[in-house]
Amino acid sequence: MNDINDNSPAFKQSKFDISLRDPTAAGDFVFGTSALDADLGTNGTVTYSISGPSAAKFTIDQNTGETAYPHSILPSNL
Numbered sequence: 045m046n047d048i049n050d051n052s053p054a055f056k057q058s059k060f061d062i063s064l065r066d067p068t069a070a071g072d073f074v075f076g077t078s079a080l081d082a083d084l085g086t087n088g089t090v091t092y093s094i095s096g097p098s099a100a101k102f103t104i105d106q107n108t109g110e111t112a113y114p115h116s117i118l119p120s121n122l
């Protein structure tokens with residue numbers, strides 16, 4: 045039986061409301077979430093990215109979805 049890639053990744057929530065604290069250090073964790081894809085194997089692999097006007101202010105781990113302040117900026121630049 046072969047699985048086909050007929051499911052898209054989905055977050056448990058469609059909207060997230062988060063409050064950002066001032067970072068105490070570059071690399072500070074900001075936000076974590078995960079999406080699920082019901083397909084098997086590589087068809088079910090989820091990769092994460094961030095987009096939008098403020099995307100450059102954050103980094104995201106494409107494997108875990110963990111979002112953080114980038115190491116390349118100082119907190120005062122946020």
Ligand SMILES: [Ca+2]
Pocket residue numbers: 049050051052053081082083087088089
């Ligand atoms: Ca899929």
